[in-house]
Amino acid sequence: MLDPSAARSGDTEFARLDRRSFLKSGLGGTLFLATVSTTAGLSGCATAPAGQLDAVDTQMKTSYQFRFLTRDDIELFEALLPAMFGPALPEQPQARRLAVAGTIERIDAGIENFGPANQQELRRLFDLLTFGFTRVTIARVWSRWPNVSTTDANAFLERWRTSGIGLFNNGYIALTKISNVAFYGGHDQWHLSGYPGPPQWAVDALPQFKTA
């Protein structure tokens, strides 16, 4: 997964820069992320959409075809979602896995409609977080995502939320926003927000709900 030589060459390149001031400017941030995604791509990280995953590769055994998220991205969300929704997820392990998997599928389905420009931004963000060198230096997450504890995932989210660097706040918002919408907007989670769904009397009366 990680090509050490790519990471090392990246290291010397980035070491010359004053990282903090560099990241402060939006343009610097964009250039930086662009460099990261190129480096990550060259280093052979999983940049292809994960497609249909089978039970061997993942906890998720479904028929869903991933069209944007890579296997690395999926691992990232498998680590982050328990920090975002832990106490709201079902306790029973299989139900819990299904809730996480379903949310990640809806994240992927949502991103499909974002259009090329925003997809590219997200690709940069996900590459930054899944590429070993930047995961450590920028996100300050020491292990690969499958080995990151919920406490550490929460600490990472908290660092980016409270950071004085707009780019990190922006990354925090992007990660939580797509996850939150995918999670709470899903029928299976409506009860968590006390949302009863569309009024039943209207559903009963409207032609679009009649299955003829």
Added chain:
Amino acid sequence: MSLTDRIARGLEAGWKVTDATTLTDHQTHEADVIVIGTGAGGGTTAEILAKNGLSVILVEEGRLYYQKDFTMDEHSAYASLYQEGMSRTTQDGAIAILQGRCVGGSTTVNWTSSFRTPDQTLTYWADNFGLDNLSPEAMAPWFEGREQRHTVAPWQTPPNVNNDILRQGCEQLGYSWQTIPRNVKGCWNLGYCGVGCPTNAKQGALMTTIPGALDHQARLFHGLRAERLVMDQDRIDHLQASAMGADGITPSGVTVTLKARHFVVAASAIGSPGLLLRSDIPDPHARVGKRSFIHPVNATIAQMPEKVDPFYGAPQSIYSDEFNFKNGVDGPAGFKLEVPPLHPGMSAGVIPGHGPEQIDAMAGLPWTQSVIALMRDGFHPESPGGTVTLRDDGSPVLDYPITDYLWHGLKQAYLTMAEIQFAAGASKVRLVHLDSNWYTSWGEARAAINSIAMEPHRVRLFTAHQMGGCSMGQDPQTSVVNGFGEHHQVSNLSVHDASVFPTSIGANPQLSIYALAARNSARLAAKLTS
């Protein structure tokens, strides 16, 4: 679908509607007028021109969705009906942009508030941009005409609790409030305006002017993106358009060439300046894309002792203009106070946070109330607006810096909104801000607001009101079109949408767009038929 649905009936009756995602061959079509965009401005224009006997082709990059598709479901609606699948933001990501991308444009998903352009705004335009013939008196008949066409009337039903709390808070504090006029007919008071009206009650472009145009032989291509207006000498010769692929987002490779005598751009703020920039339309003073306004919106949320159920009932029915023009048109930033509907997906996306706190906040949704403030931008030298430019792939993007002038207004708005919510009996209030806690008293909230960071990304900002970017004015040095939406340099090009406004409106913009487009289309029809 039941044949009481206006669109289903029309399609059955043989409307000329082409789903461009099904096209397999390059093709060319011709009409008197090509109208690009089918929202507030485009729909109005198409109907008026078609009723005057002109042949019209409507071009819409989004898809045709109607009653059968409107199932009160957030996920499917955000994916299909909104620009960039609801992920559109300003260039730096600091402001979320809500905008429609479907037949009917933003009017298919809007919340139905229907205000005339405030007199102060029209007067300011006359004084500052030479737009004398847009005076309140001159515009009154156009507003009246559009109010009839879109069935606009003050909402008769009692407001839902979400809106009523704004009323109660204002009443307690002696602030003015009023009932919102809405464009609905036989509204079921459900609360799902933002995901496509499931009952056909909303009288937006989809239920009024688009069917009106199609009944009069207009042709509609949906899933077709206007790429480039191509000039021949000093006139536009044709529009080059790309059919979308099956996903509705990426071009299939099939191109459609549309020729006409006249071209009306109505792809809205961001879309219209984007198209003009892509087309290299003459712009000697580099005005295209400048002066883009958004009514920057901030919000507070409150926990109420009683159930609010903010996902049900007409989303907007009460407003307060107490602070809109209080300090003069071009004094410190004024704002309009309204209420947003809160469905679970949207709320979870908007209320920043994660972990147990976020889970608790979401669990409190049935008791949650929210107030939003819409900053009136563009009336002050320190509120020059943003700029639309093109990304590498040719898609438009808005850069919108928040000036100190606006931060000041946003802070005042936080203070006012929290004060109103406590006055209405809130048990606690928090700001939609990355650093905000819940505050349990007005005193505590006031102290926190006075010291909280007013910075991009930390203050969560939104807009559903994009305006400007092809601004109108008498002087070609400072504007793109004249007061009739006619391009200063290109004689067979007009712009009929929110992009022509030289400042923000200071009220929700749809009726301003309908009225101006109607006025300008009547003039265009007369010109083209004479």
